[in-house]
Amino acid sequence: MEDKYETLKITQDSSTSGVFNLILNRPSVSNALSLGFFAELPKALNALDHNPNVAIIVLSGSGNHFCGGLDLKSLAGFINGGTGDHGRTGERLRRQIKFMQDAITAIERCRKPVIAAIHGECRGTGIGLVTACDVRYCSKDAFFSVKEVDVAITADLGTLQRLPGIVGFGNAVELSLTARRFSGEEAKELGLVSRVFGSKEELMKGVRTIAEGISGKPPLAVVGTKAVLIRSRDLSVEQGLDYVATWNSSMLLSDDLTQAISAQKLKRKPTYAKL
Numbered sequence: 001m002e003d004k005y006e007t008l009k010i011t012q013d014s015s016t017s018g019v020f021n022l023i024l025n026r027p028s029v030s031n032a033l034s035l036g037f038f039a040e041l042p043k044a045l046n047a048l049d050h051n052p053n054v055a056i057i058v059l060s061g062s063g064n065h066f067c068g069g070l071d072l073k074s075l076a077g078f079i080n081g082g083t084g085d086h087g088r089t090g091e092r093l094r095r096q097i098k099f100m101q102d103a104i105t106a107i108e109r110c111r112k113p114v115i116a117a118i119h120g121e122c123r124g125t126g127i128g129l130v131t132a133c134d135v136r137y138c139s140k141d142a143f144f145s146v147k148e149v150d151v152a153i154t155a156d157l158g159t160l161q162r163l164p165g166i167v168g169f170g171n172a173v174e175l176s177l178t179a180r181r182f183s184g185e186e187a188k189e190l191g192l193v194s195r196v197f198g199s200k201e202e203l204m205k206g207v208r209t210i211a212e213g214i215s216g217k218p219p220l221a222v223v224g225t226k227a228v229l230i231r232s233r234d235l236s237v238e239q240g241l242d243y244v245a246t247w248n249s250s251m252l253l254s255d256d257l258t259q260a261i262s263a264q265k266l267k268r269k270p271t272y273a274k275l
């Protein structure tokens with residue numbers, strides 16, 4: 001896959017693997033998230049989503065840290081400037097915030113699952129980014145902080161909306177108001193990450209194994225599970241059941257189903273068409 005990004009790098013685990021890596025690639029600034037990143041992320045995810053060779057995406061960071069948060073230098077002029085008219089300046093800012101929110105929501109809109117592999121620091125908007133991912137793992141050296149209040153900001157890129165559903169409302173309030181730094185082990189206790197690996201190397205190896213496992217599963221069921229879970233999160237149980245009934249009534253009768261059942265019966269490895 002052609003790599004034409006300045007803030008991101010895309011690699012494939014091996015030429016036959018459905019596991020693709022999406023790497024935050026500004027290690028000299030701890031992968032701080034610039035405006036360029038917010039423009040590139042949806043493009044990269046769209047390209048990965050439409051590539052039939054991609055079954056699953058692993059989001060990680062290059063260098064010493066997963067992500068130091070929003071790029072405070074490149075965004076310094078972001079709030080200032082404008083026409084002098086408060087109304088117009090406010091409207092421009094709102095559009096800018098929505099643009100950045102949409103970039104992060106592109107992770108949820110991507111049909112293929114996105115797993116976050118977190119090492120080192122994961123601060124501020126870094127938390128916003130990983131809470132939009134489907135699964136999170138970290139290494140023992142990982143530290144997290146919902147840092148926004150300390151830079152006089154109400155987090156506005158998804159953390160306050162997604163974190164409560166992951167760690168529970170009370171924990172999300174406590175972490176967001178104190179902005180305290182917490183370890184990977186605590187992140188595991190809170191349910192923010194599913195597992196803690198001993199080192200970055202072990203993290204990447206372990207996540208690769210998990211991702212390979214998911215990439216071998218029936219693709220329609222995998223994308224259906226992601227889509228239905230995310231949609232159901234924002235619906236009542238009754239509405240969610242209605243949604244999945246409609247989903248399955250159009251996708252249940254797939255070749256994947258025949259393939260999975262006959263492979264089980266004949267004790268052989270199933271092969272599924274790409275999506």
Ligand SMILES: CC/C=C\C=C\CC(=O)SCCNC(=O)CCNC(=O)[C@H](O)C(C)(C)COP(=O)(O)OP(=O)(O)OC[C@H]1O[C@@H](n2cnc3c(N)ncnc32)[C@H](O)[C@@H]1OP(=O)(O)O
Pocket residue numbers: 028029030032033064065067068069070071072073074075078079121123124125126147148151153
């Ligand atoms: C308009 C909206 C405004 C704000 C919204 C904010 C939302 C958030 O994301 S809040 C969180 C903001 N981030 C931070 O406060 C983190 C600041 N950085 C750090 O605390 C540390 O750099 C570190 C991430 C803990 C890493 O520490 P260390 O390993 O000691 O490396 P450093 O030498 O400190 O950093 C290396 C290099 O990276 C630059 N950098 C790190 N984070 C950011 C960032 N968020 N924005 C811009 N640059 C960042 C740091 O300045 C260093 O660069 P130099 O050129 O070498 O100075």
